[in-house]
Amino acid sequence: MGNCVRAVMMVSAVMTVVAVSTPVASADSLRDFYDAPVPTIAAAAPGEVMRTKAVNSPKGFGLGFDIERILYRSTDTHDEPMIVSGYSMTPTAPWPGPGPRPVIAYAPGTSGMADRCAGSAVLGTVGSSPAILPLLLAGYRVVATDYQGLGTPGGHTYLNRLASGRALLDVARIADEDAPVVLYGYSEGGFASGAAAELAATYAPDLDIVGAYVGAPPADPTLNIDNLDNTTLGSAVLFAVDGMINAYPERAERIRSLFDSDGNAALDAAQNWCSTDPAAGDIVETSDLTRDGRPLAEQLGNPVFAEVTAVNTVGRIAPSMPVYLSHAVRDDTVPIEQSRTLLRRWQESGADVTYREYDFPALPVTGANHSPGALAAYADVLPWIADLVRES
Template sequence: MSWAHGTTGVADSCAPSQRANLGSDAYTEEVRALLRAGYAVTASDYPGLGTPGMHTYLVGADEGNAVVDIVTAAHQLLPGLGNLWFAVGHSQGGQAALFAAQAPRRTGATRLAGTVAIAPASHLEAMLPGVKASHVPSELSFAFYALAGLSATDTSRTLRSLLGAPAADVALRLLAQCQADGYQALGRLDTEQALPLSTGQLSRIGEQMGAYGDPDRAAISTPVLVIQGQDDHDVPPAWTAAVVQNLRRLGSPATIARTYPGAGHDQVLGQSICDLLAFLNTHAGRTPAPCTPFRTDAG
């Protein structure tokens, strides 16, 4: 099982391997459930988290390759591991898992048996306009992370050239912290002023982000389960529904969608765990023991 984590930040200290709870108590519970079910679990930090250089946040191929490559590394450490594996991820990690499913040949002799994408990040072309129009300062964290990821792939674009001066200063401080640590500083920013980009600029940057980060632009040949909380305010349910439709339209043969009424972005992890394990079992995974959904306090 290759577990792909959601957004924790872009600083080296935000790497899940450096955090006692993998960056989120909900992630600890999710991984524990996978371990209890009998899976060996790997968990990549992604490029730039805990390693030199800026984290290529939401750059799908980089994240997906990391999800695949850690499976190869695990087999080198433990040659007795089985040859079938699954990609499972949440939010940023849901996007990463879908990109991993588009690059299964990187694992050599092992075979990807299925993928579970929980509230996957998508529609990157709409992210910056949406944050700017939202007038919700906390949403700027995702915009700043995304622009940092963009600058890591396109050195002609820098935070200072894309943001207003006060926002650039706050963004640089935020990027040195982990998610939620810098929210207090964000509260003093206006989203319109923080992203002083014209409609044309937003469109061009969005196209660039979408080209490298939208996970529904190529068909996936292995089974996919897409999970979404109906009350998710970070990844809109309509976006995830469109991802499923696009994958099916491209010819992905077994793309299943499940939604959970009343579940928020993190709550859906606990509510969906039994369905997740049942899906894995259907596709040659472990036979699930009696399962009880777990509770997450965050929305």
């Protein structure tokens, strides 16, 4: 684990310097890339690339990777075609192994709701690069999704099972047809990777998916409210409600009706936040925002929420490929009970799951106990992936 952690810290510093010193595309040209209409979307196949734009830096900032932004076609919650943005990073060195270069379909963690925090945006590319560096150094191509509504027009459908899972499967389709694929995600990305693993057999049977890494997933919406409410992590609760509103516009009025004027103002404001914004770190107490004064956790039995949370729970379908599931025991952002519940549900359905818990001493800072589980997992997951692609 030590080498992986040091590599991540090193590239984080490098990418931060590069972000300041390397010319990037103008904001206007980037907005054109994301926002210009794609008139052929109706005729496009899932995963078909509709537009590309090279990151304005030679060979991945001198680190030996070709990087480009992509727009591709996917399918939304209502089975309608949608345009999703993302990016591709490919090592310039030849793949040393047999067969085509393996592909990591990468689902990023929570970055916020605003377009500027999308993984393929200038801010997002710098933020996500340290997380995928160990995968790139192993020689894999990484193709990443921004999810619906991050970068591209429309609201982000945060923690929506169908939209997130399909977006990850479709970004995998941009790679070589015969390449082995591994789904990979942590936190929000773990949710998307788990959702994609469940959907793959029916939505993307053409892909050669050899495994899925699912890290610290908020798999069941009903298990992830109490620990965030009345804390500086409460913006994630607002993101979750906004994700429902964005994914189900036909339910938006009913959802909003449960909140008072301050609550609706907070939901509207959160649509424009990145997780790193100061406002996203303010304490959110949902009992101050609901119309009846009850906290959001007590509202989940209301049919307005219950129907949505039920269809967006991961763990009801057995993945058709091996899964590596991991979580830090003292995670204070996504409770360990999420993975323990998901493990039980998947095992009961017959899934092939390798499970690992990491028991670190708790850090005395709210939210600081979430990321260590992602760093620790590299030492276990990278050999697991190598075995999968070797046997494929």
